Amino acid sequence: MIEKLIAFSLRNRFLVLLFSSAIFVWGVYAIRTNKIDAIPDLSENQVIVFTEWMGRSPQLIEDQITYPLVTNLQGMPQVKYVRASSMFGMSFIYVIFEDETDIYWARSRVLERLNSLGNALPDGVVPTMGPDGTGVGHILWYTLDAPGMDLGEQRAIQDWYVKFALQNVKGVSEIASFGGFQKQYQISIDPNKLSYYKLSLPDVMRSVNSNNNESGGRKFEMSDIGYIIKTTGYLKSIEEIENLAIKTQNSIPVRIRDVARVEMSGESRLGIFDYNGEGEAVGGIAVLRYGENADEVIDRLKEKMKEVSKGLPAGVKFNIVYDRGELIEESISSIKTTLIEEMIVVSLIVLVFLLHWRSAISIIIQIPITIAASFILLNAFDISSNIMSLTGIALAIGVIVDNGIIMAENAYKHLAMRQAELNAASRGGSNV
Structure with missing residues (x-):
């Protein structure tokens, strides 16, 4: 031959x-x-299912969320094994597929199983799938250099402006925010006052929920003009929440401010992000999508950052902490x-x-x-x-x-x- x-x-x-x-x-x-990267992607072909049920202990998370999800996700085609982890307020399920399985086919199979759960989980608990990125998909970390701006404002800029802009970059699976404070209205209830007015926590929750929504009306025409009727009821300030009536006693309304203190604060945190020992910082992590060219995606991100910088407040700029492009x-x-x-x-x-x-x-x-x-x-x-x-x-x-x-x-x-x-x-x- x-x-x-x-x-x-x-x-x-x-x-x-x-x-x-x-x-x-x-x-x-x-x-x-050819795709260019610094290190080979040897991570497993996995789909992550994340479920949040804040305030619950790890044992309760394990019994009512993790166990039902694991038993439901087992037995799918081309699945090697299912791993799980339960912690305070959160549950993580890792569904590991065969190496040759298409990742988006695998994600669709997992989504089908999640949709078939029915009433297996507690009310209000909705499991979500993690990003379609790999275990080595963290290609770029950045922080916001904002002298004189508090951490809550920085996190608001990151979550409501920077994140949405950078997520549109081709090849980016997710922009994960970190650091700072996520602003929220907090109602601190005085149990003694609640007992004095003969009220309960569900009464306060019912009052807030019922007054924080919109409802639609009907459309009618008058003088050849169509009008749409609707009621706007979203809460927009601390004062509005304080003035909500919980119930009426002897023709006198009992309001939120009578039994609780309302304030603007940050969500409870389990850790902080410190940059070079100079204090806390706020930023994000760019996660690479499966099968994308890391070098090209990093270049697109940097170009997008230049564009996004034009819309940032005066004095605020990007500070790249980790750039795999240099590596x-x-x-x-x-x-x-x-x-x-x-x-x-x-x-x-x-x-x-x-x-x-x-x-x-x-x-x-x-x-x-x-x-x-x-x-x-x-x-x-x-x-x-x-x-x-x-x-x-x-x-x-x-x-x-x-x-x-x-x-x-x-x-x-x-x-x-x-x-x-x-x-x-x-x-x-x-x-x-």
Whole structure:
């Protein structure tokens, strides 16, 4: 088989050169389109289900949320196993699928199971799926540099302006906010006053809920003009909440302010984000979507940040804390330099030791063609250019050259033997 292939190649040199050129051009295109990252993504193919039920103990979360969800999510096709974790007020379910499973097919299967839960969970508890990102998807961390602005205002800017703008960047799965205070109205009830007015916590909750909504009316026409009737009842200030009536006793309304204190405060936190020991900071984490090119997405994020900066309050700017783009550039640059140096050194060694420029060129040409062809396979198997894949290519250069040298030496040996036979035959004929 090999002899026939060699014979065919020798008889059709133009076709071999044309095929090699096509492979090289295709490989160059593959290099330009190959995904670039600093580290390979070795994370499992998983879908995360997050459920929040604040104020409940881990044991209650385990019994009423985690256990029903785990039993419901088991038995799906292509699922390897299901992991779970319960903590104060939160439940995490990790559904691990087979490696070859399409992630969006897996997410749709999980969503189908969640929709079939029915009344298995407590009222008001709704499980949600995590972002379609990998375990190594944190590609960029940033904070807001806002001197003189309180943490609540910074978090409001992050949650209601910056986050929504950056989430529209192609390839970004989620912008996860961290730090600061999430503003909220808090009603601190005095139990003694509540008992004095013969009220209960559900009474206070019912009053707030019923007065914090909108209701629609009907549409009617008058003088050829259509009017839409609606009532606006959303609470907009502390005073409005304080003046809500809970019930009426002896024709006198008992209001929220009579039994509780209303104030604007921040949601309870389990930790803080400190930046370089300089104090708390507010920012976000950009999570890469499955199958995206990390280097391109980071560039898009930075361009979007320049655009978003124009709408920030005076004195507020972005401060990039972690940028994988710098790690990617340094890693790829280092590997590229190594590859080029290896190619130059190997070429010089081949020229010096073979002392035959035609044989040396045939061996040297194999290096760029083989490297270019390897990127075709990387794209075919959806493998990014990272430290591990490029290092493997660099290590393989020695094997490529060794094969070329062996073939050249073997060809030279057979040619020398054939030439010796021809010389012996010619000398024999002359003697006759």
